[in-house]
Amino acid sequence: MPLRLVDVDPVDVATLSAAAAALGAIALREPEGGGVPAKGDLVAVAARISGLLDLADTAESIVLREYLAAAGPGGDVVLTSAVEEAYRITAARIDTMWPRGHSLT
Numbered sequence: 001m002p003l004r005l006v007d008v009d010p011v012d013v014a015t016l017s018a019a020a021a022a023l024g025a026i027a028l029r030e031p032e033g034g035g036v037p038a039k040g041d042l043v044a045v046a047a048r049i050s051g052l053l054d055l056a057d058t059a060e061s062i063v064l065r066e067y068l069a070a071a072g073p074g075g076d077v078v079l080t081s082a083v084e085e086a087y088r089i090t091a092a093r094i095d096t097m098w099p100r101g102h103s104l105t
Contacts, residue, residue, distance in 0.1 A: 005068055013054045020046035045099040052097050060086035061093075 024043045055061070063086040071077045079087060 005065060008053045010054075013050060016046060016050040016053065020050055048097050048099045052094060055094070055097070058090070058093070060089040064090050 020043055023046060057065075063083060067079070067083045067086075068077060
């Protein structure tokens with residue numbers, strides 16, 4: 001699974017979190033409409049994406065980020081065994097938060 005590191009403005013993460021909270025408040029007040037995805041699903045997806053963008057560092061994610069930063073932008077990177085393990089752990093952590101059944105493309 002390819003992994004790309006990006007810088008995300010904390011204001012954007014806060015905005016997405018606030019939107020998820022506002023949608024959640026609306027979803028609790030209004031009945032579901034027919035033919036559209038459940039509002040709760042939309043809230044859950046927005047909250048998970050916000051959580052992914054604001055994921056706290058772990059020892060493994062720091063190792064991985066520093067290794068990729070040292071390699072520079074673009075091109076393929078060959079991982080050492082230790083960095084590959086850090087990648088595996090980080091990717092598994094991200095995968096648990098990714099909204100199932102939803103695609104951003």
